[in-house]
Amino acid sequence: MQFMETSIFLLFASAFFLVVNSSEPPFNDDVLGLVVLKSGLIDPQKSLSSWNEDDISPCNWVGVKCDHISNRVSELNLDNFSLSGHIGRSILRLQFLEVVSISNNNFSGEINSVFGGFGSLRVLDLSNNGFFGEIPDEIFRQCRVLREISVAGNDLSGLIPYSITSCASLVKVNVSFNRLSGGLPYGIGGLSGLESVDLSGNLFEGEIPRGLESLYNLEYVDFSGNNFSGWLPENIGNCLMLKYVDFSNNGLFGYLPKSLQKLGSCSSLRLRGNLFSGELPDWIGDLKSLTTLDLSMNSFSGQVPDSFGKLQLLNELNLSNNQFVGSLPESLASCYNLMELDVSKNHLTGNFPSWIFELAVKSISLSGNKFVGKIEYPPLTSMAASFQNLRFLDLSSNALSGEIGYVVGNLSKLEYLNMSKNYFEGPVPTSISQLNSTLVLDLSDNRLNGTIPFEIGRAASVMDLRLAHNFFTGEIPLDIQNCSYLTNLDLSWNNLTGPIPSGFADLTYLQNVDLSFNHFTGSLPRVFTNLSHLIVFNVSHNNLEGELPVGGFFNTIPLSSVTGNPSLCGSVVNQSCSAVHPKPIVLNPNAPDSGNSALSSNTRHNRIILSISSLVAIGAAVFIALGVVIVTILNMHARASMMNAAAALAFSGGDDYSPSHGTEANYGKLVMFSGSTDFAAGTQALLNKDCELGRGGFGAVYRAELQDGRFVAIKKLNVSCLIKGEEDFGKEVKTLGSIKHPNLVKLEGYYWTSSLQLLISEYVSGGSLYSHLHERQFETCLSWQHRFNIILEIAKGLAHLHRLKIIHYNMKSSNILIDCSGEAKVGDFGLARLLPTLDRYILSSKIQSAMGYMAPEFACQTVKITEKCDVYGFGVLTLEIVTGKKPVEYMEDDVMVLCDMVRGALEKGRAEECVDSKLIGNFVVEEVIPVIKLGLICASQVPSTRPDMEEVIRILELIHNPSEVQEELE
Structure with missing residues (x-):
């Protein structure tokens, strides 16, 4: 490459000499440097087509800016051009270059130290490419005017060069989402001009350097997703200009330093996923500029300070997964701008905080606490704003009682409602019909009674309906078939009666149905065999009778799903069905001409039957013959x-x-x-x-x-x-x-x-991941380390697609290929772009052909398909890699749904038993368990609760320190 570039350069230099000695005006070094630079680039979109070697000046070229006085190139901005190839020394001819930005391209290999040859460079942005190796020390050797550098979103490793401490003019440093390690260079505190430092998503370790406290101009600091340990610097509050602080997902411990009280300008404080402990100080209420406060997944204890009510600009408050006690302070009702409140999984007590509905919140999670009493709804006039904004409401796993209340129907934009595992009683309010945006409705494990209201059929967007473990009576309302996007239905452990509606056959997206432990009667309609997406259909312990449907899912329905119905028959229950004979024809002896006339009538009848039969036979023969001809022509x-x-x-x-x-x-x-x-x-x-x-x-x-x-x-x-x-x-x-x-x-x-x-x-010669996991043609077993690397490589490929705003739509093991070096490659991406419109039915049938990978939002036309559907498929795929099992497996007397099986084992503390038996004794438990948890989180039923792929990569990088990952995922 060096020889080729030198040859190209000599060629253009010769041309330059000829031009100088001709009567034509010469082109300058900038043209020569850029033309040679272009020759080393791969430009699939022809973005650089305007770079014409015949031009005298490059100032009008795409991506090029010139200084208006010297008319020399000062900026080179090639972001988002899909470029790849080699950036060589020819760029050094641009002697007045101040800005180089080549972000969001496809460059790979090691970063060329040539970028350190510019004495005038102020901005260098190499982010979101495929660079690997170490950051060259030379970049910071001539950095007397360098103000901004970003190498984020690559695959860099090693240490941050010590030479960075000599760049006194640095204002912004971003090295996020790489694999950089070690500690920060001693002397980083000497860069007094620093305003923004982003080290997130790496493998940095050790204590946060004390020199950070002397960066008085610092406004933005993000050290999240690393392995930092120890205490927060005691005097970090001396950085009075700080507006954004994020130390999430590290191993920091101890109390919050009192100096944080000085950060009156701070708008975002994120300490999630650490080991902080102790009670929260009252002075937090003095941070009146806070819009985001995330202290979740720590070990904070005591009561939630009443001073939180002073944070009137607060938009997001997350205190979940701690050890807080007592009640929520009513002063929070003064936080008029609060949009997200999460205090789940604590030990909070007291009555339900009804003031919540007076705020314009979008998301409320109080689950996993000890709240008691009834829900006291304020007057509709004072809660109108909340009811217009609320999208997510989780009150599960408390001790709430009383009736659900008719007012709940006013939550017209609610997408997720979970009131399970409480003591609610009475009927389901008919106002449930107004929940026309709700995707998940979970009222299970309560004391609800009465009939299931037919109005539930008007909640047409519901995909997940759970009413199990209550005291419902009566029949299943026929209107439920209007919930055409229903994917999961659980009505088990109630007192329901009557037949199972044949209208269920119209719910074409049904995957999991549990009607067990009720009193249903009648037979199972044969049309249920048309439910092509069924994974679970449990009707055990009812009073059903007759023959089980034959065909489709029901050919392999497990015995456990139909047991407890003594009158059911069929091969699955090992009970033959009694033969059904047609009723005999009885002639009326008193009818006139009952002798020969009757015989004549019967004869005519038989002739008619023979005539019709003959016509049918002839027609069938003609049809078959035509079919053969047509197929032959098509072939x-x-x-x-x-x-x-x-x-x-x-x-x-x-x-x-x-x-x-x-x-x-x-x-x-x-x-x-x-x-x-x-x-x-x-x-x-x-x-x-x-x-x-x-x-x-x-x-x-x-x-x-x-x-x-x-x-x-x-x-x-x-x-x-x-x-x-x-x-x-x-x-x-x-x-x-x-x-x-x-x-x-x-x-x-x-x-x-x-x-x-x-x-x-x-x-790709190594075959598909599906073959490696499930077929015998590969004799060697994938080791745990290899499987972990494959998961990480899939995540990186998928994240790159998402950066380009491309949704894969079809994540499954047969679309993951293994090359000769054992590295994973994601294939078949973006094929949905070849469809004229994004039709979900076509996607479901054509793209999502493998059972178990399809995200539930595919079933609902009102829910936007986003990158989160890929995250769901990735989660299922992760569990498949760990367990060696397919997403859905049909066994002799059962159906195994991988996500449910793994989740159940995890809840029982037996997750290790899910690991592929081929790996027994050859895997690291401290790595496997967090990966399993990550897979389950990614495969969440609710899109908003799934992480994005960048966050997935960060978590996977943290797997090497199991104790911190455990805090991250529990």
């Missing part, structure tokens, strides 16, 4: 299309602009983003059945060899529901082809005709 057409496609692939050109030989109607268009386009085996083996690697929702995948010896994978897409136009198809595929990351399968090209589309990607 011939398909073979012709494939032959034309293969011919096109063999003869067409090698880049975006190479013309195809022949007409497009006959051959189509082949586009390869780089490399050879000639296939070694010619056209014969291109889409050969013998070369098929597998099939998925979008089509079959084949292996083919190029003439340069490389193998590629070719996906033959199913054309139905895909973008039909070549321009739109090409645009979307080129976007996907520009994505490059070590943990993503690279898309190398495509082929298009109106009837056939192919995607060409790199061939």
